[in-house]
Amino acid sequence: MSGVSQARRTSMSRVAFLGLGVMGYPMAGHLQNAGHQVTVYNRTAAKAAAWAEQYGGTAADTPRAAATEAEIVFCCVGNDDDLRSVVLGEDGAFAGMRQGSLFVDHTTASASVARELAAVGADKGIGFVDAPVSGGQAGAEGGQLAIMCGGSQADFDRAQAVMSAYAKATELFGEVGAGQLTKMVNQICIAGIVQGISEGLFMASEAGLDAKKVAKLVAQGAGGSWQLANRADTMVDGKFDFGFAVDWMRKDLGIALAQAKDMGVSLPVAALVDQFYGDVQSLGGGRWDTSSLIQRLRVLKGQNI
Structure with a gap:
């Protein structure tokens, strides 16, 4: 065995991954493909079994069983309550984790729940890192996530x-909770950008311009962004059956707005766009991609969707 191969082998870890949604499923797969020994848990057992068959890892019946013997336990679930449900209690991950192990949470949740669980873990000798991600399903599948x-x-x-x-890209921003605070900033920025793009593209179309052509040019200048480069064409075409769902974005913005209220910080644009996403939900677009804000403008103008 070469020196490089030996180094790779000794650097591999025994890990667990809890939550196999559109993000967690490929993320756990990347860990297995990198050579780590991965045990997964998912609330729907059939999905965990399918993952194990596809990637060759192991599926467990409970978070505790998945976490037993793991050096690091990763988690990516829906919200604060989901997180507590897989971490705490007799069948929770902490019940199976040994002293000196580490829990890494990729859930977009509140900073307060991160601190709460970190304190519980510390009493058990378990480390904790809150590590929400950005990059969406495509980033998870391509292994190109930004982690705060x-x-x-x-x-x-x-x-x-x-x-x-x-x-x-991975960055440490401070003590436990700092990752979640940074993710709030990320979502606040996205909300404003997507609303601006929606208004710009809608105006371009109403003015008789080729909105896709406009977007391609604007993306090369100061108005450029990931959202414009990757979502303009589908926004113009009214295609939203993919990507980061409006329901999830409202959950994230709710967390950010609650945090801002506690801090005495005004977020007028984020609060307004959150209301606009509520309008999209009322149109039946709760599972549409967040770029669907443009549909609200079309409805207000009396267009069919």
């Missing part, structure tokens, strides 16, 4: 070495 973290430097360094299997 909170925790100790030592825990971050340990997690980063393994998260590299699905990350293009």
Whole structure:
């Protein structure tokens, strides 16, 4: 065995991954493909079994069983309550984790729940890193996620070495909770950008311009963004059956707005766009991609959707 191969083998970890949604499923797959020994848990057992068959890892019946013997337990579920349900209790991950192990949470949740669970973990000798991600389903599938973290430097360094299997950028922003705060900033920025693009593209179309051509040019200048480069064509075409769902974005913005209220910070644009996403939900677009804000403008103008 070569020296490089030996180094790779000794650097592999025994890990668990809890939550196999559109993000977690490919993320866990990247870990397995990188050579880590991965055990997964999902609330729907059939999905965990399908993952194990596809990637060759192991499926467990409970978070506790998945976490037993794991050096690092990763998690990506829906919200604060979902997170508590897989971490705490007799069948929760903490009940199976050993002293000196590490819990890394990729869920977009509140900073307060991150601190709460980190404190519980600390009493058990378990490290904790809150590590929400950005990049959407495509980023998860391509292993190109941006990961914003909170925790100790030592825990971050340990997690980063393994998260590299699905990350293009990873940064530590402070103590536990800092990752979630950074993700709130991310979602606030996206909300304003998508609304601006929606208004711009809608105006272009109403003015008789080729909106796709306009977007292509604008994307090369100061008005450029990932959202414009990757969503303009589908926004013009009215295609939204993919990507990050409006329901999820409203959950994330709700977290950010609640945090801002606690801090005494005004977020007028985020609050307004959150209401606009509520209008999209009323149109039946709760599972549409977040770029569907443009549909609201079409409805207001009396266009069919």
